[in-house]
Amino acid sequence: MSNHDSESHLGHVLPLGLLLKVFFGLVALTVLTVWTGSMDLHGFDLSVALIIATCKASLVCLFFMHLKYDRPFNGMIFLFSVLMVGLFLAFLALDTHQYQGQIKAKMADDLHALEAGE
Amino acid sequence: MSTTTTVAHEGGHGHSHDHPKHLAHHFETLDQQFDAGKLGIWTFLLTEVLFFSALFVAYTVYRSNYPEVWQFASQYLNTQLGATNTLVLLLSSFTFAWGVRNAMLGQIGLLKMNLAITLLCAGGFMGIKYMEYSHKFHEGTLWSGNEDTIFRLHAEDVPEHIKEHSHAWDNRDGEFSAAVRDLDPEFRQKLGIFFGVYFCLTGLHGIHVLIGMLLLLWLLLRSMRGDFGPDNFNAIDFGALYWHLVDLIWIFLFPLLYLIS
Amino acid sequence: MTSSTNALDRTNYLNATKGFMSWFWTIDHKRLGLMYLWSVVGCFILGGMFAMKIRLTLSGDVDFASQTAEQMNAYNNAFTVHGAVMIFLVIIPSIPAALGNFVVPMMLGTKDVAFPKLNRFSYHLWLIGAILFVTTLFVGNLDTGWTFYPPYSTGYTDVSVITAVLGAFILGFSSIFTGLNFIVTIHKMRPPQMTWFKMPLFLWAIYATAVIQILATPVIGISLLLILVEKTMQIGIFTPELGGDPVFFQHLFWFYSHPAVYIMILPGMGVMSELFATFSRKPIFGYKSIALSSIAIAIFSFIVWGHHMFVSGQSELMSIIFSALTFSVAVPSAIKVFNWIATMYKGSIAFTTPMLYGLSIIWLFGIGGLTGLFLATLGTDVHFHDTYFVVAHFHYVMVGSALFGFLGGIFYWWPKMYGRMVDNKWSKIACIMSFVGFNMTFMPQFIGGAHGMPRRYAAYGPSAGFDGYNEASTLGAMVLMTGLFLALGTLLWSLKKGKKAPANPWGGVTLEWQTPSPPPEHNFEIDPPVVGDPYDMSLFEWKGEEEGFLPVNPRPDDPCVANVQPS
Numbered sequence: 001m002s003n004h005d006s007e008s009h010l011g012h013v014l015p016l017g018l019l020l021k022v023f024f025g026l027v028a029l030t031v032l033t034v035w036t037g038s039m040d041l042h043g044f045d046l047s048v049a050l051i052i053a054t055c056k057a058s059l060v061c062l063f064f065m066h067l068k069y070d071r072p073f074n075g076m077i078f079l080f081s082v083l084m085v086g087l088f089l090a091f092l093a094l095d096t097h098q099y100q101g102q103i104k105a106k107m108a109d110d111l112h113a114l115e116a117g118e
Numbered sequence: 119m120s121t122t123t124t125v126a127h128e129g130g131h132g133h134s135h136d137h138p139k140h141l142a143h144h145f146e147t148l149d150q151q152f153d154a155g156k157l158g159i160w161t162f163l164l165t166e167v168l169f170f171s172a173l174f175v176a177y178t179v180y181r182s183n184y185p186e187v188w189q190f191a192s193q194y195l196n197t198q199l200g201a202t203n204t205l206v207l208l209l210s211s212f213t214f215a216w217g218v219r220n221a222m223l224g225q226i227g228l229l230k231m232n233l234a235i236t237l238l239c240a241g242g243f244m245g246i247k248y249m250e251y252s253h254k255f256h257e258g259t260l261w262s263g264n265e266d267t268i269f270r271l272h273a274e275d276v277p278e279h280i281k282e283h284s285h286a287w288d289n290r291d292g293e294f295s296a297a298v299r300d301l302d303p304e305f306r307q308k309l310g311i312f313f314g315v316y317f318c319l320t321g322l323h324g325i326h327v328l329i330g331m332l333l334l335l336w337l338l339l340r341s342m343r344g345d346f347g348p349d350n351f352n353a354i355d356f357g358a359l360y361w362h363l364v365d366l367i368w369i370f371l372f373p374l375l376y377l378i379s
Numbered sequence: 380m381t382s383s384t385n386a387l388d389r390t391n392y393l394n395a396t397k398g399f400m401s402w403f404w405t406i407d408h409k410r411l412g413l414m415y416l417w418s419v420v421g422c423f424i425l426g427g428m429f430a431m432k433i434r435l436t437l438s439g440d441v442d443f444a445s446q447t448a449e450q451m452n453a454y455n456n457a458f459t460v461h462g463a464v465m466i467f468l469v470i471i472p473s474i475p476a477a478l479g480n481f482v483v484p485m486m487l488g489t490k491d492v493a494f495p496k497l498n499r500f501s502y503h504l505w506l507i508g509a510i511l512f513v514t515t516l517f518v519g520n521l522d523t524g525w526t527f528y529p530p531y532s533t534g535y536t537d538v539s540v541i542t543a544v545l546g547a548f549i550l551g552f553s554s555i556f557t558g559l560n561f562i563v564t565i566h567k568m569r570p571p572q573m574t575w576f577k578m579p580l581f582l583w584a585i586y587a588t589a590v591i592q593i594l595a596t597p598v599i600g601i602s603l604l605l606i607l608v609e610k611t612m613q614i615g616i617f618t619p620e621l622g623g624d625p626v627f628f629q630h631l632f633w634f635y636s637h638p639a640v641y642i643m644i645l646p647g648m649g650v651m652s653e654l655f656a657t658f659s660r661k662p663i664f665g666y667k668s669i670a671l672s673s674i675a676i677a678i679f680s681f682i683v684w685g686h687h688m689f690v691s692g693q694s695e696l697m698s699i700i701f702s703a704l705t706f707s708v709a710v711p712s713a714i715k716v717f718n719w720i721a722t723m724y725k726g727s728i729a730f731t732t733p734m735l736y737g738l739s740i741i742w743l744f745g746i747g748g749l750t751g752l753f754l755a756t757l758g759t760d761v762h763f764h765d766t767y768f769v770v771a772h773f774h775y776v777m778v779g780s781a782l783f784g785f786l787g788g789i790f791y792w793w794p795k796m797y798g799r800m801v802d803n804k805w806s807k808i809a810c811i812m813s814f815v816g817f818n819m820t821f822m823p824q825f826i827g828g829a830h831g832m833p834r835r836y837a838a839y840g841p842s843a844g845f846d847g848y849n850e851a852s853t854l855g856a857m858v859l860m861t862g863l864f865l866a867l868g869t870l871l872w873s874l875k876k877g878k879k880a881p882a883n884p885w886g887g888v889t890l891e892w893q894t895p896s897p898p899p900e901h902n903f904e905i906d907p908p909v910v911g912d913p914y915d916m917s918l919f920e921w922k923g924e925e926e927g928f929l930p931v932n933p934r935p936d937d938p939c940v941a942n943v944q945p946s
């Protein structure tokens with residue numbers, strides 16, 4: 001996809017054209033996400049926004065952050081961090097959903113008591 | 119591996135095979151040094167992701183339990199300013215990535231220019247952020263424990279000076295869909311939680327931008343001193359990786375906070 | 380370089396440069412390791428003083444009714460500071476930061492860790508954190524327990540929470556950077572012949588620890604930061620009065636703090652593996668299973684945190700899931716213990732001081748680990764939670780395994796650190812005293828806890844029937860304290876009067892034993908030999924007190940051999 005400028009023996013030099021393409025791609029996706037954000041997508045708003053954000057993030061990671069040309073292990077580390085967040089989130093969301101009903105019921109009771117008292 | 123190799127670099131003209139100028143004493147080769155640095159910075163970025171994770175988790179947990187609160191609260195955020203800030207950060211990411219290319223190729227003039235533009239963009243981001251924040255403090259759209267907040271359980275506790283001036287409070291010019299004072303108290307209080315999460319997330323991100331600005335300033339000064347070139351660009355490369363992460367986080371923050379419809 | 384004198388009299392890392400700044404601003408991993416070591420010992424004495432305060436408050440016939448509010452507040456402060464200091468300032472940095480810094484690069488045959496300046500920065504962060512913690516003692520009456528649970532910590536108690544939380548936050552970053560450094564060092568600085576499965580098991584343990592450090596510690600960092608903003612600005616996320624959710628904090632807290640338990644214990648297990656192989660003069664049994672069980676523990680540690688929250692508002696469903704998952708941790712832990720025992724089987728066991736610590740740990744960790752299963756069981760935990768059973772359990776694991784592992788490691792590597800041998804007899808007596816004292820202190824707490832003796836009470840009163848347990852515990856704590864001070868005494872004594880140590884006094888095969896004691900500034904005078912099996916005991920043979928173990932086939936320029944045989 002891109003030619004190796006061999007001036008640097010360590011890192012991978014990205015062609016300026018590619019950097020520009022990525023940048024304009026990111027700008028276009030930003031415009032797209034603002035546009036879809038203003039529409040009513042019937043419950044798919046969050047998924048669409050997150051898909052666009054993930055595309056943008058992938059562009060930044062693969063090109064700006066050189067992951068496409070880097071050792072795969074570095075990319076794996078990064079993916080792993082996202083997986084950890086996912087795990088954390090899954091357990092926590094599961095738990096709070098379970099007890100949320102109790103909290104809401106208690107708060108409603110408290111409010112009733114408050115209003116009755118006044 | 120003799121005991122005498124210390125940081126002294128005799129005849130270090132770039133690619134001297136005995137001991138290259140920019141090779142620290144405990145590494146064998148420049149490749150090893152570069153790889154180690156790269157792994158180090160990526161590991162650090164992993165810790166950064168996990169550092170932010172708790173706030174993203176807070177966001178998700180509260181949003182999934184109170185979707186209607188989140189939807190309502192999002193209208194207090196200014197999408198234009200958020201989108202502008204996104205573009206500013208993207209531009210800064212681009213110029214920094216270009217700067218890495220400049221450093222690798224030894225284009226020092228361009229490198230200095232790109233670092234300066236990146237720094238300016240970062241400053242611009244913080245400026246816009248400041249505008250957003252000061253507007254919120256003025257309107258009282260703050261977290262539930264703040265003394266000036268309008269998101270309280272008991273509407274009568276909202277301070278007078280906020281009641282008088284805040285458009286958000288009484289819907290004076292129809293900017294918002296409903297006046298806060300007429301909301302269900304519990305709902306109103308939960309709006310404060312949204313702003314708690316909002317200020318924590320954007321505040322922590324802002325702190326990272328500030329740290330990035332210090333980093334950029336340091337890199338700019340060093341590049342003016344002529345430190346960087348094809349055989350020494352690690353600091354630029356690693357600094358850019360950090361900066362891209364700050365951008366990545368904003369890429370997610372923008373739709374999650376500003377674009378809830 | 381080669382002369383007939385001992386390495387102590389030559390230029391080594393201890394005497395190469397002099398003066399305060401040559402230590403304070405050093406990037407030498409060995410000096411940083413020693414500074415961590417002594418700082419940790421200092422903090423241990425501080426934490427120990429508070430432990431004694433707890434024990435003295437609880438012994439004697441103090442009646443609940445006769446206690447004043449001040450006395451009870453002081454008690455709350457004592458157990459909080461004891462816990463926080465021991466966890467954040469002692470056990471977490473003990474083996475990874477102190478011993479790990481000293482040993483890891485030498486085991487790898489390199490001159491330093493990957494990022495020496497970051498390493499120095501870690502230590503300075505640690506110092507700042509420690510200073511903030513000590514400041515807390517003067518700012519107010521820290522009485523939240525080491526867990527800083529809101530809404531108590533954020534809404535009700537005094538401002539001392541702020542300095543404590545800030546201190547813990549900074550200590551967290553010190554820990555993160557240490558872990559990061561070790562991960563990169565182990566990945567990128569291994570000599571080419573040392574494949575992953577030829578690494579000494581201590582390195583595997585340190586690696587697994589470092590993985591937990593970088594994955595979990597950032598989460599406690601942000602949680603503590605949130606406590607800070609909650610306390611100072613009432614941000615509301617954790618405060619129920621403001622619409623927040625305090626159970627959410629507990630999730631954040633234990634997402635770090637359960638894995639942190641393994642940050643404390645895994646390095647101890649790594650030390651154990653070295654001790655059992657060396658002192659049984661036998662290759663370690665089941666190398667791969669020990670190595671991989673460290674990684675397994677690191678992974679499991681992230682999916683069991685909810686067992687700390689069985690009775691604190693967590694939903695039933697999650698409690699059941701977490702209870703089931705928690706049992707899985709027992710498997711890799713047991714694999715390790717079985718392998719250690721199998722290593723000793725038919726070995727030629729040397730009952731040296733470090734080995735005695737190792738043997739103690741088998742007993743202590745056995746009890747600590749197995750009682751953990753009672754607490755993992757949802758049904759029995761409802762009975763045991765917040766009783767002394769829990770206190771005894773985690774002390775058996777934390778002190779019994781992590782601290783004894785630390786002590787075993789200190790005695791094992793002490794000759795390498797200072798080039799002096801510790802007095803054999805007295806250090807063994809110290810070890811046995813500590814072991815006996817420890818069991819006297821905490822065994823009664825198991826029994827008391829099983830009878831429902833609640834923890835964190837400043838007084839019980841005679842009618843509760845717990846006085847006997849408290850008296851026994853306090854007596855045991857005295858014995859334990861004496862044993863620990865005796866151990867410290869033997870170490871200090873050896874600095875002046877100890878016999879000069881040979882390069883390899885114990886017969887270890889890992890690379891740190893193949894350089895003089897104490898090592899030169901850059902660890903090795905000549906390239907370390909080609910790496911083979913780290914537990915091939917036939918490579919070294921015993922040559923007597925003075926020479927210690929020497930290579931069977933020494934190289935002509937080996938400085939360790941030249942040590943005693945002038946060329």
